[in-house]
Amino acid sequence: MAVPFSVIAKKLKIEGPRLRRALRHLEIKGLDPKADFFKKEVAQEIIQALLPKKKAPIKVKKMEGEKKTKKDKEEVLLPSSVRVKDLAGLLKIPVTDLLKKLLKEGVSANLNQSLDFETASLIAEDFGKKVGLLEDEAKEEEEVVERGEPRPPIVVILGHVDHGKTSLLDYIRKTKVAQRESGGITQHIGSYQAEIDSEGERRQITFIDTPGHEAFSKLRSLGAKVTDLAVLVVAADDGVKPQTVEAIDHAKSAGIPIVVAVNKIDKKGADPEKVKKELAENGLLPEEWGGTTPLVEISAKTGKNIDELLELIVLTADLSDIQARYEGMGEGVVIESHIERGKGSVASIICRQGQFKKGDIVVAGGAWGRIKRIENERKEVKEKLLPSEPALVFGFKSLPRPGSKVRVVKGEKEAKDRAEAWEREMRERGFAQSLYSKVRGEKILPIVLKADVQGSLESLMSSLEKLKSDKVKVKVVHSGVGNISESDIYLALASSALILGFRVKSDLAAQRLAEQRQVKILTFDVIYDLLNELEKILADISAPKEKEVKTGEAEVIKLFKGGKVQILGAQLKKSLIKVGDKVKIFRDNKAIGMGEVKSLKILTKDKKEIKEIGAKFGLGLESKTTVKIGDRIVAFAIEKKI
Ligand code: GDP
Numbered sequence: 001m002a003v004p005f006s007v008i009a010k011k012l013k014i015e016g017p018r019l020r021r022a023l024r025h026l027e028i029k030g031l032d033p034k035a036d037f038f039k040k041e042v043a044q045e046i047i048q049a050l051l052p053k054k055k056a057p058i059k060v061k062k063m064e065g066e067k068k069t070k071k072d073k074e075e076v077l078l079p080s081s082v083r084v085k086d087l088a089g090l091l092k093i094p095v096t097d098l099l100k101k102l103l104k105e106g107v108s109a110n111l112n113q114s115l116d117f118e119t120a121s122l123i124a125e126d127f128g129k130k131v132g133l134l135e136d137e138a139k140e141e142e143e144v145v146e147r148g149e150p151r152p153p154i155v156v157i158l159g160h161v162d163h164g165k166t167s168l169l170d171y172i173r174k175t176k177v178a179q180r181e182s183g184g185i186t187q188h189i190g191s192y193q194a195e196i197d198s199e200g201e202r203r204q205i206t207f208i209d210t211p212g213h214e215a216f217s218k219l220r221s222l223g224a225k226v227t228d229l230a231v232l233v234v235a236a237d238d239g240v241k242p243q244t245v246e247a248i249d250h251a252k253s254a255g256i257p258i259v260v261a262v263n264k265i266d267k268k269g270a271d272p273e274k275v276k277k278e279l280a281e282n283g284l285l286p287e288e289w290g291g292t293t294p295l296v297e298i299s300a301k302t303g304k305n306i307d308e309l310l311e312l313i314v315l316t317a318d319l320s321d322i323q324a325r326y327e328g329m330g331e332g333v334v335i336e337s338h339i340e341r342g343k344g345s346v347a348s349i350i351c352r353q354g355q356f357k358k359g360d361i362v363v364a365g366g367a368w369g370r371i372k373r374i375e376n377e378r379k380e381v382k383e384k385l386l387p388s389e390p391a392l393v394f395g396f397k398s399l400p401r402p403g404s405k406v407r408v409v410k411g412e413k414e415a416k417d418r419a420e421a422w423e424r425e426m427r428e429r430g431f432a433q434s435l436y437s438k439v440r441g442e443k444i445l446p447i448v449l450k451a452d453v454q455g456s457l458e459s460l461m462s463s464l465e466k467l468k469s470d471k472v473k474v475k476v477v478h479s480g481v482g483n484i485s486e487s488d489i490y491l492a493l494a495s496s497a498l499i500l501g502f503r504v505k506s507d508l509a510a511q512r513l514a515e516q517r518q519v520k521i522l523t524f525d526v527i528y529d530l531l532n533e534l535e536k537i538l539a540d541i542s543a544p545k546e547k548e549v550k551t552g553e554a555e556v557i558k559l560f561k562g563g564k565v566q567i568l569g570a571q572l573k574k575s576l577i578k579v580g581d582k583v584k585i586f587r588d589n590k591a592i593g594m595g596e597v598k599s600l601k602i603l604t605k606d607k608k609e610i611k612e613i614g615a616k617f618g619l620g621l622e623s624k625t626t627v628k629i630g631d632r633i634v635a636f637a638i639e640k641k642i
Contacts, residue, residue, distance in 0.1 A: 007043075076129045083424075150318075152205055153228040153388070191208045224333045225352070232251070245282055257316050329407065329408040333349065347406070354387070357384045447474060484521060552634070555571050566620070586633075600617055
């Protein structure tokens with residue numbers, strides 16, 4: 001029985017022309033890429049080959065404005081953790097008032113102490129504010145993909161120095177960027193869009209204009225997702241080199257597919273087969289060898305097979321199902337920024353969702369502003385910026401940092417709040433916070449490992465792999481021989497990693513950057529010391545955190561006797577109260593003191609616990625706070641939480 005082409009396309013949810021292109025790249029016995037019907041076995045193989053691999057679940061984010069907001073309350077956005085003095089600033093109240101309030105709630109805190117979101121929001125609400133959670137922009141989390149239409153892929157070019165990254169970008173820019181009447185590119189905007197004709201369909205690819213993994217990881221170091229795909233350039237006459245391996249690690253840590261361009265095949269001494277072997281040894285098995293890495297042999301000098309490379313990029317991107325919402329408020333990434341005389345701060349950005357328009361209020365990290373003008377690479381004014389399009393944006397009040405997320409917000413107030421919160425968080429972000437990432441409930445400690453020689457690197461790697469606590473896993477995101485460089489710091493930043501050095505030093509620039517961005521570097525001369533320290537860190541990360549949980553509640557209905565232990569009449573309102581319970585005393589919904597349950601009685605009979613809701617009972621309460629009728633006695637327990 002033959003299976004029609006259209007049925008396969010439907011099953012794979014791929015449009016016809018794209019499926020056609022995909023078929024051309026498949027090596028399946030008996031497959032005619034131009035056929036309209038396929039044998040059942042062939043069809044099954046096609047589907048198996050092209051069915052997107054298991055992907056992270058797509059989270060649909062609530063659109064802003066979806067939640068109804070009360071007009072009468074001012075909204076403050078709080079990060080997941082906030083220092084006392086910063087919270088006072090956010091709530092616009094004197095710090096002393098906040099400290100008093102906290103004490104009343106039974107929290108004795110100092111100025112620099114961090115409060116969790118729950119505590120901070122309770123306090124904020126008591127001060128008449130409406131509270132929202134500020135997203136943690138610092139970690140590159142699974143991107144919130146909003147379904148929409150396919151958008152062009154955003155591509156970065158990586159590879160060893162002198163392997164031809166710049167030449168490739170130049171060649172594509174010269175030959176594939178639409179030349180309109182006004183001429184070609186007249187200004188650098190950090191990235192450009194190439195246009196290709198793929199089986200009668202015009203397709204765009206956005207290239208980040210600065211090649212190399214140093215620039216790439218710098219972009220990623222603030223946590224924004226920047227690119228969808230990496231082209232790894234490897235010179236056919238030189239093969240896989242240390243920076244090629246670094247580049248592979250960077251792309252893998254970003255979780256993006258890699259397309260390999262074996263370059264300089266025009267050169268004498270080019271040996272693409274040797275390159276493929278070396279790639280396979282480094283975890284990139286070419287498709288033609290039964291692996292999953294798309295590979296094409298090119299020359300950035302003569303232009304040979306560049307069309308094929310571009311086609312392969314589009315095809316690989318199609319299989320990753322890159323989509324974006326085309327309407328609504330824009331979200332993107334700042335690629336570069338600079339001050340232009342007379343025009344102020346200028347940022348080159350790439351849009352990833354929605355639209356950016358003149359007049360929009362935007363915030364990017366700690367910088368914000370109103371968009372005064374959007375310009376393309378030909379210095380033409382653009383009305384709006386759509387997904388995957390790059391442009392220069394004028395109007396920021398200060399310089400946004402490259403790599404920060406940029407987004408359109410509802411108004412100046414939100415922009416200022418977000419910018420301030422971001423600045424605060426950057427100041428505050430410490431070692432403990434950035435030391436591990438949580439993936440599906442499992443804690444992972446990412447590590448960048450540098451050692452003096454290959455031998456010690458290998459023995460360290462195998463010791464590290466064995467080392468894990470029950471709750472935390474160690475994951476080496478990059479390892480290499482040589483001193484700790486800026487590039488290592490950026491990778492550590494991008495993946496929240498700890499840097500371990502064995503018999504190596506840090507470059508001066510790396511040291512400075514690590515201090516600035518609070519990246520933890522630990523160096524050792526003895527393997528035993530390194531493993532010991534790491535074990536301590538793992539134990540520390542897996543130590544349970546304490547959290548208060550409410551276990552019961554009663555209302556004071558009578559006062560019998562004062563003193564160190566007050567004797568009260570009470571009525572049980574919620575769950576259960578036991579002798580020995582630690583309690584908080586609330587008056588008018590505010591905690592006014594703490595205490596402990598010393599005795600419980602029903603009539604004259606001593607009880608260990610009271611659990612019938614509505615029961616009236618006598619309660620002996622040890623507390624410094626004198627209670628009144630109407631006060632609520634809330635029992636709580638400390639729960640350990642991983
Ligand atoms: P990058 O450091 O990776 O950006 O490398 P470049 O693009 O600067 O290229 C390094 C050198 O290799 C330059 O002299 C280029 O002209 C040369 N080159 C780049 N691509 C090719 C190629 O395909 N064939 C030949 N023969 N030379 C190339």
